[in-house]
Amino acid sequence: MADVKKIAVIAGDGIGPEVVAEAEKVLRKTEEVFGYSFETEHALFGGIAIDEKGTPLPEETLRVCKSADAVLLGAVGGPKWDNNSKELRPETGLLGIRKELGLFSNLRPAVVFDCLKEASTLKPEVLEGTDLMVVRELTGGIYFGDKLRRQGAHGEEAVDTCVYNVTEIERIARQAFEIAQGRRKKLASVDKANVLETSRLWRETVNRIAPEYPDVELEHVLVDNCAMQLLRRPSSFDVIVTENMFGDILSDEAAMLTGSIGMLASASLGEGSFGLYEPVHGSAPDIAGQGLANPIATILSLALMFRTTFGYSEAADAIESAIARVLDEGHRTADIAVDKSKALSTTQMGDLIVAAIQKV
Numbered sequence: 317m318a319d320v321k322k323i324a325v326i327a328g329d330g331i332g333p334e335v336v337a338e339a340e341k342v343l344r345k346t347e348e349v350f351g352y353s354f355e356t357e358h359a360l361f362g363g364i365a366i367d368e369k370g371t372p373l374p375e376e377t378l379r380v381c382k383s384a385d386a387v388l389l390g391a392v393g394g395p396k397w398d399n400n401s402k403e404l405r406p407e408t409g410l411l412g413i414r415k416e417l418g419l420f421s422n423l424r425p426a427v428v429f430d431c432l433k434e435a436s437t438l439k440p441e442v443l444e445g446t447d448l449m450v451v452r453e454l455t456g457g458i459y460f461g462d463k464l465r466r467q468g469a470h471g472e473e474a475v476d477t478c479v480y481n482v483t484e485i486e487r488i489a490r491q492a493f494e495i496a497q498g499r500r501k502k503l504a505s506v507d508k509a510n511v512l513e514t515s516r517l518w519r520e521t522v523n524r525i526a527p528e529y530p531d532v533e534l535e536h537v538l539v540d541n542c543a544m545q546l547l548r549r550p551s552s553f554d555v556i557v558t559e560n561m562f563g564d565i566l567s568d569e570a571a572m573l574t575g576s577i578g579m580l581a582s583a584s585l586g587e588g589s590f591g592l593y594e595p596v597h598g599s600a601p602d603i604a605g606q607g608l609a610n611p612i613a614t615i616l617s618l619a620l621m622f623r624t625t626f627g628y629s630e631a632a633d634a635i636e637s638a639i640a641r642v643l644d645e646g647h648r649t650a651d652i653a654v655d656k657s658k659a660l661s662t663t664q665m666g667d668l669i670v671a672a673i674q675k676v
């Protein structure tokens with residue numbers, strides 16, 4: 317009997333359910349083509365969980381995730397919950413699930429499909445050869461530090477605290493060095509060490525362990541410069557390792573190298589093979605419910621799950637080849653279409669990818 321893999325499926329809010337539905341179709345097609353067996357369990361999370369359970373991250377959802385081999389997540393959040401208290405924000409649930417599951421490392425690969433160079437805002441010759449991986453620290457830094465509001469001498473003040481310890485920096489840096497060893501052996505460590513104490517500790521720690529990876533060429537890049545270099549010389553980057561907030565911002569920027577944020581997948585990992593896989597984008601309330609969302613980032617996240625957590629490389633390759641073939645044939649959702657009048661819906665794009673999946 318086939319080994320049954322358990323996947324927790326969390327659709328979330330906005331376009332989350334629309335893009336996750338397409339990834340689930342792909343999941344079922346790979347069962348047919350490759351003979352795998354997946355058991356899925358759906359769970360409430362984010363805004364919808366606030367509405368139905370009174371909390372963004374119900375205990376039951378955590379239980380479903382912890383008993384699974386991997387989690388597939390859409391996106392959470394939206395204007396309906398923007399004025400909620402801190403505890404009742406969908407985004408607080410997102411930070412909570414990452415911390416609870418020990419997912420300290422967020423991998424965000426940005427690969428430019430040749431036929432999509434037209435969709436990018438950069439010139440094709442600048443994009444040529446762009447294939448980079450952002451390794452973002454995911455459970456530390458300013459998103460997780462103490463926050464407070466208080467009355468100061470000049471009225472109300474707000475404080476966000478950024479904390480990093482050496483253990484957190486070392487484990488993410490080691491992972492990034494190891495990933496670089498399996499790629500083009502170049503690592504850019506991005507910080508703001510000219511100003512921030514956390515960045516100074518970050519740089520010292522990366523430098524201290526660098527001699528253990530003599531085959532990897534290390535450069536330190538200040539984050540403001542990195543934001544500019546990503547547009548000036550994207551193909552010169554291989555692996556970028558950086559702290560939580562810088563990685564959040566730089567990876568949305570890197571998405572535009574690929575043509576759209578609807579193309580960027582991610583894997584959130586801890587120490588073992590368990591992982592949470594989600595598109596880099598959010599719940600896109602501006603296009604939710606209209607069939608306009610690009611499902612490719614979520615489908616690519618499923619391919620990452622296959623390769624990283626399950627070791628199903630053949631199926632991961634088949635999904636990526638199917639996407640490349642569909643794009644090569646000229647099919648586009650609105651976000652990557654030059655002629656928007658010919659754009660496909662979320663479901664139409666999902667169906668074409670499902671139909672294109674075959675053993676390679």
Ligand SMILES: NC(=O)C1=CN([C@@H]2O[C@H](COP(=O)(O)OP(=O)(O)OC[C@H]3O[C@@H](n4cnc5c(N)ncnc54)[C@H](O)[C@@H]3O)[C@@H](O)[C@H]2O)C=CC1
Nearest residue numbers: 391392393394577578597598599600601602603609610651
């Ligand atoms: N992991 C998650 O669940 C994340 C949740 N969020 C939440 O999502 C909500 C909306 O945030 P925004 O800043 O608007 O970021 P967003 O990523 O949801 O949307 C930014 C822009 O990209 C477009 N876009 C995003 N995904 C797309 C797709 N698959 N296909 C086509 N176009 C797409 C949107 O239409 C919008 O114009 C907020 O509540 C935010 O907190 C934001 C980022 C990540």
Ligand SMILES: CC(C)CC(=O)C(=O)O
Nearest residue numbers: 407408410411459564596
């Ligand atoms: C709550 C935010 C940190 C979500 C986000 O923008 C992300 O993880 O990319």
Ligand SMILES: [Mg+2]
Nearest residue numbers: 564565568596
């Ligand atoms: Mg983000």
